[in-house]
Amino acid sequence: MSTYLLLDTSTSRTSVVIVKNGEVVFSEYSDGALSHGETLPKLVVAALKVASQIDEVIVGMGPGPFTGLRVGISFAQSFAFARGIKWQGVCSLDAIASQFSDKDFLVAVDARRKEVFYARYTDGVRIGEPNVCQPSQLDALQIPIYGEALNQFPDPSAFVDIANSNKTYSAPIYVRRPDAYPAPVGVKFRPMTQLDLVPAFAIEKAAYGKDGWSMAQLKEEYAGSDRMYVAAEFGGELISYAGVFNLAGVADVLTLTVADGHRRKGIGRELLRRLIDWSRTQKCEAIMLEVRVGNEEAIPLYTSFGFIEISRRKDYYGPGKTAIVMRKELK
Structure with a gap:
């Protein structure tokens, strides 16, 4: 002993x-x-x-x-x-x-x-x-x-x-990530415009294939009221876009998509931060989103911002493709 x-x-x-x-x-x-x-x-x-x-x-x-x-x-x-x-x-x-x-x-x-x-x-x-x-x-x-x-x-x-x-740990469990992140080098963030819809659709198709929005859906979502879209460009080329919708005081992230080759560079983090900031200016009590089960790039990002899982939606992205519904309180 x-x-x-x-x-x-x-x-x-x-x-x-x-x-x-x-x-x-x-x-x-x-x-x-x-x-x-x-x-x-x-x-x-x-x-x-x-x-x-x-x-x-x-x-x-x-x-x-x-x-x-x-x-x-x-x-x-x-x-x-x-x-x-x-x-x-x-x-x-x-x-x-x-x-x-x-x-x-x-x-x-x-x-x-x-x-x-x-x-x-x-x-x-x-x-x-x-x-x-x-x-x-x-x-x-x-x-x-x-x-x-x-x-x-x-x-x-x-x-x-x-x-x-149980599992042992060799490093502290800090959970929180650093408060400050370096801005993505050379990336310009700006409001999304109608001129971005065509390149955004190309990114959508490359990222999600047949599960992504159609061009008609993208136009409809972009044109709606009580929402905000932000774009990111690099070298004059659209590389990412995101949108959020205010539904009766609860914000809903409509999309957050980063083009292949530009991921894991802090772009998605900056876009999400801007969606949250806009939601606060609209006095939303919370912000919600859906993410596919198994999306190991997006889920850690969302949890680092304080989103927690509140439910799951079976077949949300198609047969056998379940969505995790996440929510972050803003008040």
């Missing part, structure tokens, strides 16, 4: 636990969102007085606010290196979920900026990777939500079982 030093600084609570031969022999915590750096060493010193011979360190890798998270991870790595022992990282949300047995539930912790980090669990098993959104988006799912708002925090004593049965 081994002795484990278990640490978590992913929330406003700093927790230190020692498990020896399967038994918890030390468990202490201190609350304070800004005191991780001061508190953690003191708790570890107290823990080592109970059991000084440590065989392995396991640390909560988040998600959590950057500063607090780094305190725990850096300490765990340094401690393990100095002693020549192994260290592992686990998802901190899993250590909250381990305390509950509901069929379907969410775990959420404070992400600052009026947002929460969360994960969904079915029969105690996490579904996918943690994400970030506004609390109201989780409330809309109408399933139990556990976590920091209810004074429920990661229990590091569960880290050993989590490390043995």
Whole structure:
């Protein structure tokens, strides 16, 4: 049997636990969102007085606010290196979920900026990777939500079982992408015009084939009221376009298409940002979109902006082609 030093600084609570031969022999915590750096060493010193011979360190890798998270991870790595022992990282949300047995539930912790980090669990098993959104988006799912708002925090004593049965992490689970992205070099963003319809149709056909809009549909969607289209061009050539529609106070993304050869360059991100900004100027309460199941380029982009899945539409893109319906609250 081994002795484990278990640490978590992913929330406003700093927790230190020692498990020896399967038994918890030390468990202490201190609350304070800004005191991780001061508190953690003191708790570890107290823990080592109970059991000084440590065989392995396991640390909560988040998600959590950057500063607090780094305190725990850096300490765990340094401690393990100095002693020549192994260290592992686990998802901190899993250590909250381990305390509950509901069929379907969410775990959420404070992400600052009026947002929460969360994960969904079915029969105690996490579904996918943690994400970030506004609390109201989780409330809309109408399933139990556990976590920091209810004074429920990661229990590091569960880290050993989590490390043995779940995915471990070698890097922090930050979830949020950087706030600032470099503008796509040489790309001009401007309002879309009727002159763009022909090249837009060519991009549409190349991207979606027979599942794309017809020229008549493209013209009809473009000409409608209460909507905005934006185009991106490179070297005087249209390479991308996107549109959004205000339907009774809820914005709906009509299209967001980037030509092949220009993807993964930040163009789609900039277009989506402009659609969201326009929706806010229209005082929309939320913005929604559909994305095909399995679209591994688009789904991470949308989730990074705070969109969450609210439903699925079977055969939306044709027989056997299901759409994920996603929504982002704007108020």
